[in-house]
Amino acid sequence: MTTATALATADPAGHVDAGRLLARLDALARHGARADGGVDRPALGAAEIAARADLVAWGRASGLTPYTDGLANLFLRLPGFADAAPVLVGSHIDSQPTGGRFDGTVGVLAALAAVEAIRAAGIRPKRPIEVVAWMNEEACRFAPGMMGSEAYAGLKTVDQILPIKDAAGTTVGEAAAAVLAADRDVPLRPLPGRAHAFVEAHIEQGTVLEAAGVPLGIVTGIQGTRRYRIRVTGEAAHAGTTARSDRRDALMAAMRMIAAVEDLTREAADTLFTVGLFEVKPNAPSVIPAEAFFSIDVRQADDAVLDRLGTAIPETLAAHAGPCSVDVREIAHAPSVAFDEGLRCTLSKAAAALGAPAMDVFSAAGHDARSLARVCPTAMLFIPCRGGVSHHPSEHAEAEHIVLAARVLATTLARLADG
Numbered sequence: 001m002t003t004a005t006a007l008a009t010a011d012p013a014g015h016v017d018a019g020r021l022l023a024r025l026d027a028l029a030r031h032g033a034r035a036d037g038g039v040d041r042p043a044l045g046a047a048e049i050a051a052r053a054d055l056v057a058w059g060r061a062s063g064l065t066p067y068t069d070g071l072a073n074l075f076l077r078l079p080g081f082a083d084a085a086p087v088l089v090g091s092h093i094d095s096q097p098t099g100g101r102f103d104g105t106v107g108v109l110a111a112l113a114a115v116e117a118i119r120a121a122g123i124r125p126k127r128p129i130e131v132v133a134w135m136n137e138e139a140c141r142f143a144p145g146m147m148g149s150e151a152y153a154g155l156k157t158v159d160q161i162l163p164i165k166d167a168a169g170t171t172v173g174e175a176a177a178a179v180l181a182a183d184r185d186v187p188l189r190p191l192p193g194r195a196h197a198f199v200e201a202h203i204e205q206g207t208v209l210e211a212a213g214v215p216l217g218i219v220t221g222i223q224g225t226r227r228y229r230i231r232v233t234g235e236a237a238h239a240g241t242t243a244r245s246d247r248r249d250a251l252m253a254a255m256r257m258i259a260a261v262e263d264l265t266r267e268a269a270d271t272l273f274t275v276g277l278f279e280v281k282p283n284a285p286s287v288i289p290a291e292a293f294f295s296i297d298v299r300q301a302d303d304a305v306l307d308r309l310g311t312a313i314p315e316t317l318a319a320h321a322g323p324c325s326v327d328v329r330e331i332a333h334a335p336s337v338a339f340d341e342g343l344r345c346t347l348s349k350a351a352a353a354l355g356a357p358a359m360d361v362f363s364a365a366g367h368d369a370r371s372l373a374r375v376c377p378t379a380m381l382f383i384p385c386r387g388g389v390s391h392h393p394s395e396h397a398e399a400e401h402i403v404l405a406a407r408v409l410a411t412t413l414a415r416l417a418d419g
Ligand code: HGY
Pocket: 137, 138, 145, 364, 365, 366, 367
């Protein structure tokens, strides 16, 4: 085993097994596979249990020890010779319902390949290194997202998260219990956790790298966000016999609200506003809607604008309720985050050592790195994705970029674990 002093000569990057990494990407894509080539792998569901079992088996075969916790975050640990806080590296394996096979998965598998390369290079790191697959990054089945990384970082308690229900009424606690029951001898660790540093590789989900023809992005930070769930309550009535003046139409009120908030967000040109979820009850053509339930997702890099919207959005929703009532629940508010300069420099040096072009890039998408950045030095590495398409079955990243990310991670982790 190479000791820490000989670390400078060992080249873990050269030990990344590209074929195995890419084969595993195909293997995980089979869990929740869609006919159109995408994946539908909701958090804590059967497909994620199967994907998790693959990760545990691959980790064990490479001499890594699996761990989990009460929220089913998954860790694969390479021990260090010092009893020190680990260097964490990874992302998520849950997906959007019409997701691609690369979002999150690239980060977890590149991390595993990088840690295996460190081991193959005969490096015994000073600090432990742990590959992590965070629970529920995507927020489709359970909202808000990033539950696993927020609990690890101590930003939310397990007790706050366990009772949250999905649309079918299943709680996070019940779903997580089913995942943990499927584990084979994976020891549980308490939450919150303690990390020395965290690195996450991910597809850019934008077009900056592709347009520049650069294979690696050293991410400067993530834009802020506010997320809401709004329930508008009116009264069901006959579509043909109810006079306009007697109507309490929840759908019409919701449409007025959404149009008004969309207008409001135009105050700052780069504010992004999305209503991705919309439900109407009773959802019958000749019945005036009694209830409308919808989401609001706002993204903005300027925290001052985000703060103003935090006041203006609820006010605007209430002002357009008309004869209906409205219940507004803010489920997430995360200010913009800047990543650690030192860690970004380590990533840049690792890219340069491989002769790979890299450039700074800002993340418009949210990631678990936002949670960890609140408690330890954190940075992200992007690779391009075709046309910037993501959260879509046609999402695509090039094999050479995925392997390159694993090689940069291997060099970076070896440095960090020696620190
Ligand atoms: O929504 C996001 O930004 C992330 O991709 N889940």
